[in-house]
Each structure stands twice: as structure tokens, then as C-alpha cells.
Amino acid sequence: MDMKKIPIAISSCLLGNKVRFDGGHKQSKYCLNTLSDWFEYQPICPEMGIGMPAPRPPIHLMEKGDQIRVVQVDDHSEDMTDELKAFAHEKLSEIDQISGYIVIRNSPSCGMERVKVYHENGNPAGKSDRGIYINEIMKARPELPVEEEGRLQDAKLRENFITRVFAYEDFKKSVRSAPSVDALVKFHSRYKYLVMAHSYDDYKTLGRLVANNDGNSLTLLINKYEQALMSTLKKLANAKSHSNVLYHILGYLKEDLNPTAKQELIHVIEQYRTGIVTLIAPITLINHYIKQYGNEYIAQQAYLNPHPVELGLRNYI
Ligand code: SF4
Known part of the structure; x- marks a missing residue:
């Protein structure tokens, strides 16, 4: 970014x-x-x-x-x-x-x-x-x-607002600056898990919108996607929805992880889900494994780095 x-x-x-x-x-x-x-x-x-x-x-x-x-x-x-x-x-x-x-x-x-x-x-x-x-x-x-x-x-509202700002800026630069179906598909591919964390139903709706364009003009398609994306991101993610995404990501990594590393990641996700650690803990571990095993599709996910880590926003949610 x-x-x-x-x-x-x-x-x-x-x-x-x-x-x-x-x-x-x-x-x-x-x-x-x-x-x-x-x-x-x-x-x-x-x-x-x-x-x-x-x-x-x-x-x-x-x-x-x-x-x-x-x-x-x-x-x-x-x-x-x-x-x-x-x-x-x-x-x-x-x-x-x-x-x-x-x-x-x-x-x-x-x-x-x-x-x-x-x-x-x-x-x-x-x-x-x-x-x-x-x-x-x-x-x-x-x-x-x-x-x-x-x-x-409020830590949750702060993280939500700043996520939306960075996503909106990214959308403008990646899609609005040179609109094309290809740019939209690539953007959506990167934002799938972030969207899923905010609403599983909206994740399916946005996916359908991009996949079956229903004959909309490009302008209409991009406008519809932008409205749907930004209204989805406004919904607050929670420990349950984040954990669901974390387990989806684990699914991509599990072939590469040895049993001990896999158990460790599950343990940290469960600690997050039950409120013992904050979201930054499983995210840091996943980013560590991604650096090691380099899964390109997961590595590009906005969910893993939606805003600068220096802001420390996931240390409190
Ligand atoms: S920006 Fe101006 S109008 Fe808005 S709250 Fe501040 S003083 Fe009032």
C-alpha cells in the first residue's frame, strides 16, 4: 500500500x-x-x-x-x-x-x-x-x-474507522483511478477476508456482485461495489467473526505447517476467541508463517495488514 x-x-x-x-x-x-x-x-x-x-x-x-x-x-x-x-x-x-x-x-x-x-x-x-x-x-x-x-x-470504533479509511483510499487508488473489471476482481480478491470478518452474508453478496455482473455498466458495477463494500466495513467485526476468518486462513497454511506449529496457531486463535489475548497475537503468528511459507493468495490479503501496525489498533481489540 x-x-x-x-x-x-x-x-x-x-x-x-x-x-x-x-x-x-x-x-x-x-x-x-x-x-x-x-x-x-x-x-x-x-x-x-x-x-x-x-x-x-x-x-x-x-x-x-x-x-x-x-x-x-x-x-x-x-x-x-x-x-x-x-x-x-x-x-x-x-x-x-x-x-x-x-x-x-x-x-x-x-x-x-x-x-x-x-x-x-x-x-x-x-x-x-x-x-x-x-x-x-x-x-x-x-x-x-x-x-x-x-x-x-473506543478501541473497536477506532479500529473500524481507520480500517474503513485505509480501505477506501486503497479502493480509490486501485479501482477508481483506472476502472476496469480486472482491477475490481483483483481488489475484491485482496479484500475477501476483511469483508468476511465484518459480515459473512455481505462477503457472499459482494462475491456474487463481482462474479455475475448482471449486465451492469462498469460505472454502475463499481459504484454498487463501493457502496456495498463501505457499508459492510462499517459493521463491527467481533471475536467470533475474526476467529472464523483466522481458521479460514489456517486452512490455507495447514499443508505447510508441521503439527506443532499448527497446534500452536490453533491455541493462539482459541486464546483470542476466548478473550485471553488480543487480535494482534494470532495475526502476528500468521504473518510470521506466511513470511516463512509464502502463500501468495493469503499474503496479499488486506485482512492481515489493513492499517499500519505502528498505530497498534489490533493491540486493543
Ligand atoms: S468546525 Fe466549526 S462548525 Fe464545526 S464544530 Fe468546530 S467550530 Fe463548530
Whole structure:
């Protein structure tokens, strides 16, 4: 995989830019200090983007009839909904150049989920929604990996998001840059086990899509595959599904392994399945055996190295 930094959009305040309504920021050390070795950030502040100053009066989501609007808290006639939606659509050509988006939670513009909605009288409406700007982006580009910075503190969600970013970037470089059925078949061949770890049913569906193209045009086929792939990878893998994949890989290696090595690998997979060790343990052992015995089909599997080992993401899941 090309190790050039991956372009990622990010809520500007997470990089430490003083763009928030109170004139401050919400700098994320994890984004700045760890992920920045791999990601090239493109900061976006939609509220500043529509010309709001910093500091500025706070805004919130408000239920108005059957609509959710974003308005100034102390003056509902100041309604930014249409401008924020239009700004999102203006940004789509830039969004097409990136492979992921990290947003901040609770923002009526950028929050990905559970942003509080208020009644016109100022009381909580007892419901939540997505920030107006990011909702437009996510509706227009459902395949784009989007995650809230706060959720990256959860090891499973963090590993899932970063897996999706690297897979999406790889898909763009391997398939979108020079589209062909051959490129798609080769990509799918490398991603079979990663897909299987996220959903066995989707693994079969994606395989059928690539094998029987049903007369779709190449563009339609690639679009369908991309949507299906990215929605599959969003599903969280778990110890059971990972163990299933690990045993499939063992099936490829067992001819080459002597009985002791095979028993050792089964032992480590079982230790992982029962929660005694983390996923990195069986993966490291398998990568070791693959180096020794060189099974090409397995060696190329994205599942074995979906993201840089230096990020240590599989040490915690
Ligand atoms: S609009 Fe988004 S980027 Fe700008 S300050 Fe609010 S949360 Fe941060």
C-alpha cells in the first residue's frame, strides 16, 4: 500500500484552530499527535465558511413543524440552515478528494449523531439529530467514512474507522483511478477476508456482485461495489467473526505447517476467541508463517495488514 499520507477532512476546531462560537478550539491530541503521521488533514469549519465570525452567538437545532432547522439560540430569525446546506454542496468536489472525515460531537453543524434538538420555546424536544452540514455530506457521499473524534477513544470504533479509511483510499487508488473489471476482481480478491470478518452474508453478496455482473455498466458495477463494500466495513467485526476468518486462513497454511506449529496457531486463535489475548497475537503468528511459507493468495490479503501496525489498533481489540 502506498504510504503517502491519506487526505482526511476534519472539523477545524479539532486541530486547535480558534473557530468555535466562544472563540476557542477543541484540539484533539490523538488526531494531532498520532493520526497525523498517516493523515493529511484538510480543516473545514462550516460556520466560518458561511461567514459567521468567531466568537459568535451560539446556535442549536430546533424543531419547526416537520423540519429541523439550525438557528441562533437567542434569536430564531437568524436561521443558518439553508446556508449550511449550500456550503456542504459547495464542498462536495473537495470531499471527493478525501478518504475520511473526523468531526466533533454535539455540534449543530458538524455532529454526526445525537445532537440535541430544542423546541421553539427553548425546551429540549427530547430527540436528537445529526448536524445540518455533515448530514448533507453524509447523504451525498454515503460511502465516505465519517467518525466523531470522541468515539475514536473506543478501541473497536477506532479500529473500524481507520480500517474503513485505509480501505477506501486503497479502493480509490486501485479501482477508481483506472476502472476496469480486472482491477475490481483483483481488489475484491485482496479484500475477501476483511469483508468476511465484518459480515459473512455481505462477503457472499459482494462475491456474487463481482462474479455475475448482471449486465451492469462498469460505472454502475463499481459504484454498487463501493457502496456495498463501505457499508459492510462499517459493521463491527467481533471475536467470533475474526476467529472464523483466522481458521479460514489456517486452512490455507495447514499443508505447510508441521503439527506443532499448527497446534500452536490453533491455541493462539482459541486464546483470542476466548478473550485471553488480543487480535494482534494470532495475526502476528500468521504473518510470521506466511513470511516463512509464502502463500501468495493469503499474503496479499488486506485482512492481515489493513492499517499500519505502528498505530497498534489490533493491540486493543
Ligand atoms: S462548525 Fe464545526 S468546525 Fe466549526 S467550530 Fe463548530 S464544530 Fe468546530
